Amino acid sequence: MILKTRQVGDPVLRMQAAPVSIERLQSKETQALIDSMIETLRDHPGVGLAAPQVGESLQIIVVEDLAKYHKKIPKKVLDEQERGQVKLEVIINPKLETLSKSTHSYFEGCLSVSGYRAIVTRADKVKVTGLDRKGRPFSITATGWHARILQHEIEHMQGKLYVDCMNTRSFISEKSYVNEWADKLATDLETFTSKLVGS
Numbered sequence: 001m002i003l004k005t006r007q008v009g010d011p012v013l014r015m016q017a018a019p020v021s022i023e024r025l026q027s028k029e030t031q032a033l034i035d036s037m038i039e040t041l042r043d044h045p046g047v048g049l050a051a052p053q054v055g056e057s058l059q060i061i062v063v064e065d066l067a068k069y070h071k072k073i074p075k076k077v078l079d080e081q082e083r084g085q086v087k088l089e090v091i092i093n094p095k096l097e098t099l100s101k102s103t104h105s106y107f108e109g110c111l112s113v114s115g116y117r118a119i120v121t122r123a124d125k126v127k128v129t130g131l132d133r134k135g136r137p138f139s140i141t142a143t144g145w146h147a148r149i150l151q152h153e154i155e156h157m158q159g160k161l162y163v164d165c166m167n168t169r170s171f172i173s174e175k176s177y178v179n180e181w182a183d184k185l186a187t188d189l190e191t192f193t194s195k196l197v198g199s
């Protein structure tokens with residue numbers, strides 16, 4: 001079932017999400033929620049969705065970045081962002097560890113802040129541990145865009161949105177992003193942000 005995506009201003013997006021017990025994870029309701037989250041993510045489409053974004057204050061995220069989403073992005077941008085295909089990941093009770101001091105700054109958006117983008121600085125490499133949808137522990141080491149998606153989604157678990165850590169003066173409409181910024185490299189973005197008075 002495709003679920004309604006909650007928009008910024010909805011209190012559920014600002015709550016600390018609750019960990020999911022094995023019993024609750026294995027329940028029909030939670031398994032159905034996970035299926036619906038995957039369906040909702042693919043419907044938009046987006047590359048990540050956290051349970052609070054569909055109104056459930058639970059520590060569940062789904063991530064998927066398919067090659068078909070990259071078709072309109074220049075290869076030089078994909079290469080620089082280290083953005084490649086990420087197969088579906090369902091992560092319960094995710095814990096994030098930052099593995100690199102190096103960072104990159106790019107525009108990102110959120111399905112709960114519909115219609116806007118802003119530049120956010122993220123670590124280049126992270127490790128995430130958690131449970132899969134059957135309750136089995138696993139871990140993922142991710143770099144580049146995959147690492148960015150994971151950092152963004154895991155912040156939703158703490159009631160955080162990218163607007164809390166964005167370069168505030170880089171906040172732009174989706175239309176402006178598509179028309180002017182979608183094909184820009186990090187160096188272009190640095191030039192842009194260096195001109196932003198007060199940033």
Ligand code: ZN
Nearest residue numbers: 109110111112
């Ligand atoms: Zn988001």
